[in-house]
Amino acid sequence: MLLENMKMAFTALRANKMRSFLTMLGIIIGIGSVISIVSIGDTMRSMFSSLYKDIGITQAYLGIGYWMDDVRQSDYFTMDDLSRIQEVFGDKISYIDSSMSTTADAVTKRNKLKFNFNGVDYRYQEVQPVDILYGRYLNEGDIKGRRQNAVIEAESARRLYGTEDAVGRTFRAEIFGNMQEYTVVGVYEKKMSAFQKLMMGTPGDTGTAYVPWTLLTWPNDHFYYCHFFADVTLTEPELNAFYDDLLAYVARQKERKPEDFYMETAIGQMGQVDSMMAGLSMAVGGIAAISLIVGGIGIMNIMLVSVTERTREIGIRKALGARTRDVLIQFLTESAILSACGGVIGILLGGGLVSVVGLAIGVPTVIKPGVILLAVSFSAVVGIFFGLYPASKAAKSDPIEALRYE
Amino acid sequence: MTEIRKFSIPGFVKKRMGGPVSLPEVETDDLIRLVNLCKVYDTGAIKVVGLNNINLTIKKGEFVAIMGQSGSGKSTLMNILGCLDRPVLGHYYLDGIDISSLNQDQLSRIRNQKIGFVFQSFNLISRTPAVKNVELPMTYAHVPKKVRHERAIELLERVGLGQRTEHMPNEMSGGQRQRVAIARALANEPPLILADEPTGNLDTASSIEIMELFAKLHEEGATVVVVTHEEEIAAFTERIIRFRDGRIVSDRRNLKQRIPDAVPHSREGKEEETEECF
Numbered sequence: 289m290l291l292e293n294m295k296m297a298f299t300a301l302r303a304n305k306m307r308s309f310l311t312m313l314g315i316i317i318g319i320g321s322v323i324s325i326v327s328i329g330d331t332m333r334s335m336f337s338s339l340y341k342d343i344g345i346t347q348a349y350l351g352i353g354y355w356m357d358d359v360r361q362s363d364y365f366t367m368d369d370l371s372r373i374q375e376v377f378g379d380k381i382s383y384i385d386s387s388m389s390t391t392a393d394a395v396t397k398r399n400k401l402k403f404n405f406n407g408v409d410y411r412y413q414e415v416q417p418v419d420i421l422y423g424r425y426l427n428e429g430d431i432k433g434r435r436q437n438a439v440i441e442a443e444s445a446r447r448l449y450g451t452e453d454a455v456g457r458t459f460r461a462e463i464f465g466n467m468q469e470y471t472v473v474g475v476y477e478k479k480m481s482a483f484q485k486l487m488m489g490t491p492g493d494t495g496t497a498y499v500p501w502t503l504l505t506w507p508n509d510h511f512y513y514c515h516f517f518a519d520v521t522l523t524e525p526e527l528n529a530f531y532d533d534l535l536a537y538v539a540r541q542k543e544r545k546p547e548d549f550y551m552e553t554a555i556g557q558m559g560q561v562d563s564m565m566a567g568l569s570m571a572v573g574g575i576a577a578i579s580l581i582v583g584g585i586g587i588m589n590i591m592l593v594s595v596t597e598r599t600r601e602i603g604i605r606k607a608l609g610a611r612t613r614d615v616l617i618q619f620l621t622e623s624a625i626l627s628a629c630g631g632v633i634g635i636l637l638g639g640g641l642v643s644v645v646g647l648a649i650g651v652p653t654v655i656k657p658g659v660i661l662l663a664v665s666f667s668a669v670v671g672i673f674f675g676l677y678p679a680s681k682a683a684k685s686d687p688i689e690a691l692r693y694e
Numbered sequence: 695m696t697e698i699r700k701f702s703i704p705g706f707v708k709k710r711m712g713g714p715v716s717l718p719e720v721e722t723d724d725l726i727r728l729v730n731l732c733k734v735y736d737t738g739a740i741k742v743v744g745l746n747n748i749n750l751t752i753k754k755g756e757f758v759a760i761m762g763q764s765g766s767g768k769s770t771l772m773n774i775l776g777c778l779d780r781p782v783l784g785h786y787y788l789d790g791i792d793i794s795s796l797n798q799d800q801l802s803r804i805r806n807q808k809i810g811f812v813f814q815s816f817n818l819i820s821r822t823p824a825v826k827n828v829e830l831p832m833t834y835a836h837v838p839k840k841v842r843h844e845r846a847i848e849l850l851e852r853v854g855l856g857q858r859t860e861h862m863p864n865e866m867s868g869g870q871r872q873r874v875a876i877a878r879a880l881a882n883e884p885p886l887i888l889a890d891e892p893t894g895n896l897d898t899a900s901s902i903e904i905m906e907l908f909a910k911l912h913e914e915g916a917t918v919v920v921v922t923h924e925e926e927i928a929a930f931t932e933r934i935i936r937f938r939d940g941r942i943v944s945d946r947r948n949l950k951q952r953i954p955d956a957v958p959h960s961r962e963g964k965e966e967e968t969e970e971c972f
Contacts, residue, residue, distance in 0.1 A: 606805075
């Protein structure tokens with residue numbers, strides 16, 4: 289009987305193709321916009337999460353709180369602090385440095401370019417891999433021997449020397465008031481997606497170079513942050529526990545409370561961005577869902593017209609033995625099908641649009657099956673809810689009146 | 695016209711139809727029995743009497759015409775006989791079942807199982823092929839798809855429309871449409887065929903065809919009640935009941951019944967009846 293009803297409903301809807309389509313349009317637009325907005329949100333979230341994976345999901349900075357009034361010199365970090373932390377936490381820390389960097393002009397005989405010099409360890413390559421195009425990365429000897437060697441980024445190399453193969457070339461730079469000559473030992477390239485470039489900022493006019501951190505940090509220097517990467521094999525709870533332990537340890541060392549320090553973790557930032565995006569797409573999706581209600585009212589309107597038009601048919605059916613329930617189900621099926629068809633078309637349209645745009649700008653799109661399921665069931669519910677009144681009006685009509693209706 | 699095969703609803707289908715909508719089985723010879731039946735329309739300020747104390751019995755196998763001017767109460771009676779409306783006072787027994795005691799769903803079942811309607815304006819469902827129209831009462835009786843399709847084809851053949859099963863109502867003439875309606879009325883083998891002005895929208899030739907078809911059905915054992923105001927139509931029946939102002943004013947056998955296949959346009963057999971009325 290259900291199949292019978294569905295067949296009957298399709299016949300009735302086909303009889304008024306244009307009207308059925310226009311009625312569906314409300315639902316199509318509603319579902320289409322909900323699907324595309326939620327999918328755009330999900331896609332953004334997945335892009336952020338891959339971005340954070342790329343920059344190192346276990347990366348974190350730890351420093352004395354910027355809100356502290358009575359900062360003592362002992363609150364800052366020294367090289368000894370870093371090696372102690374490394375000793376205490378061992379395997380859980382895969383990399384630690386002072387995060388010292390500075391900006392200076394790199395000068396050659398013909399050229400001059402502003403550079404960002406990042407002081408890193410030779411093991412930085414393990415946690416932040418880059419593609420070495422020419423030459424080599426910094427090695428242990430460079431660090432220990434405090435050699436004036438640099439690994440520069442390919443684009444910077446082209447700007448400074450006019451070629452990417454700059455291995456062996458030299459430049460002069462005044463770092464911390466000390467003019468020295470540096471030798472390029474390697475040229476690297478970091479591959480980034482369009483989205484990453486957008487988020488990380490393009491190098492622009494400034495070049496980037498890695499130099500041994502020992503050049504920027506002296507053994508008895510005090511510095512603001514301790515920059516480290518935890519072991520990537522840690523699970524999220526283990527990672528958070530590790531961060532807490534580290535904070536507690538550092539606080540104890542500095543005779544401070546853990547609250548006096550701040551710790552900025554990649555995973556924490558990612559969580560913030562993620563929940564912000566989720567909230568945003570929920571809010572906009574909710575607004576789009578209002579259009580579904582408008583679409584539902586459109587369905588109710590057309591169903592009321594249809595019931596009036598088909599008063600006589602309803603009378604005939606009742607005279608031939610249709611019960612109130614039979615007529616009710618017939619019209620409910622019709623409105624549910626109308627709405628569900630609109631829902632399916634809306635999904636195809638919304639999902640298709642997001643996929644095509646994603647393909648065009650080269651971003652892998654995320655369309656969750658759960659969202660689709662929710663959209664379809666929501667549209668069917670809209671159809672049944674807004675079909676209820678017209679259908680009950682049809683079902684309750686008096687067969688004598690209905691048969692007499694012209 | 696081929697003899698129709700005896701049709702019965704299979705047991706498993708009957709079980710599904712059961713539940714609250716079951717009908718009592720009563721053995722009786724009286725198909726219709728009206729006892730002190732009254733129908734009053736309450737329009738607020740005034741009460742209009744539609745039917746006034748009607749007592750009437752129609753036996754199985756009768757061919758009856760109900761006649762009267764408009765406003766005579768014949769339409770009201772038609773609605774009550776068709777179980778579309780319920781009397782205010784009195785009792786209506788259809789096939790032994792007291793209609794006034796039934797609920798809406800049971801009335802639907804009665805209309806489905808006990809009555810075959812034929813209307814003046816055909817009342818076929820538009821944009822639906824003839825065969826589907828004939829299947830409709832069987833659909834509501836939950837007859838399996840294959841069975842009802844075969845039976846619908848048989849019925850259409852029986853009314854002489856074997857070649858037009860897939861035609862839409864708007865592709866057929868009035869006479870053909872009415873024959874589809876008659877086939878539909880026969881679908882569930884109801885004991886009563888109730889025709890409300892069946893020839894009202896037809897030309898003379900088609901009217902005679904339709905009345906001959908009713909006469910044929912009557913010969914085959916059906917009980918046919920025709921409501922009409924045309925003497926020529928009533929002339930085909932064997933009993934004529936006349937209404938005026940909500941009362942029966944005459945109820946007698948039609949002595950000069952017009953037999954099927956008689957010469958068309960013969961007007962004999964009607965004058966005698968009219969002079970009985972006041």
